[in-house]
Amino acid sequence: MYNVVKANMTDLDDIVHVDSEVIGNTSRRNFIKDSIERGHCIIVQEANHIVGFLTYDTNFFDCSFISLIMVSPSKRRKGYAGLLLEYMINHSPTTKVFSSTNCSNVTMQKVFETNGFIQSGKIENLDEGDPEIIFFKSTY
Template identity: 25%
Template sequence: MHAVGLGDFTVRRANESDADTMAGIDAIASTGDAERRANIARWCRQGSATVAEDASGRLLGYCVVEYTFFEQGFVAMLMVTPSARGRGVGHGLLNAAAASCTTPKLFTSTNVSNQPMQRLLGRAGWTPVGLVQPRRGGPRAVLPLRATGRADTSVTGDVVGLGRVGSGQT
């Protein structure tokens, strides 16, 4: 992925030297969570993360795409600094994720209570295709899908543990 300018910011692939800065803007890692910091370092090493930065190089947010959800792309993390929210940074990161995804389908999940993320996903062209019902309490999560423009984009069948995801319609 080459750096792509999106108005007031640029989106590019993260590198290992970005890990500490990414941890600094991450709501969990910045509190000292060692597991999240290790995940961020791993995502940078593996090339799974993209970052958005302003013209001065200040990090505005990051996005991680993994291929662990039924071998399809999955946005595992989207983090935007509070001061950059509402400026298109999350939307730009999601678009970069879709453009670089190597599978026909790109999924993510968000808690039902996370209305700002659900609105962002809707504006970015994502469609809800399922609802995750946890087995032991915890919040329910919406499972949105974005077709990436590659091959088969239908969503069919049952997903074990998640219930019916779709009926062949995207």
Template identity: 35%
Template sequence: MDRENPGRLVIRRADASDWLVVAGVDSVAASGDEARRASIRRWCEQGSVLLAEDASAPVGYSVLEYTFFEQGFVTMVMVAPTARRRGVGARLLKAAEAACTSPKLFTSTNVSNHPMQLLLQRVGWRPVGLLHGLDEGDPELFYLCPGAEG
């Protein structure tokens, strides 16, 4: 896969019938986490999932919601372990930016999640805040999309 169009990547909005496919891409859901599986099903039913597929299979997904002060928020970016470091995450973030209908688009990640921080830096998202108290001992870093007004 190349970073410009990894594996002829196609990104499309998932529908309710795709939830098992999306859950299969998610390493947490695939390990049997029922809460994550329920979230994936709900996200698919709500039309919030952008699904990345290459020629052979689904390789990742992102979730775009508007529950963060009525602004766009990328709740989840997940890339299949076999497709990581190939530009899929960057393409999913770009797709979320293109799909976002609010003036601003945010996301967050734990301080401990270095791969996500590196991805966000690489695609130009800028840090805008730090929140303590969600995960004990692992603060949440918030980022703003570079194309957002602000």
């Protein structure tokens, strides 16, 4: 059984644990804390354990921009990223939702495409030799 909800401060340590499983450290703890405090962090739970999360803001040309989608490595390929994206689309404070991933991250590109996002441009020079692809989906 899964549950997708907005995170609260009591979830912080568990969310940071998932993030550190993926990136190998807890350097984004303050960023995640700020996202929770603003109400811009969504979690997906399996059997009351957080297995993934999503953070976003609304500073991208007054549109929602998903900055992080993280799923515990042991829980990947089970649809949790899709559940987070679906919740975001259904509860977005704006009618347009954007996100991005590197050209080299083919897996994340497939997640976006599977969930109805379309490519909406490319940004060069963020990561040397690995352009960022922008994805878009309308909430209506």
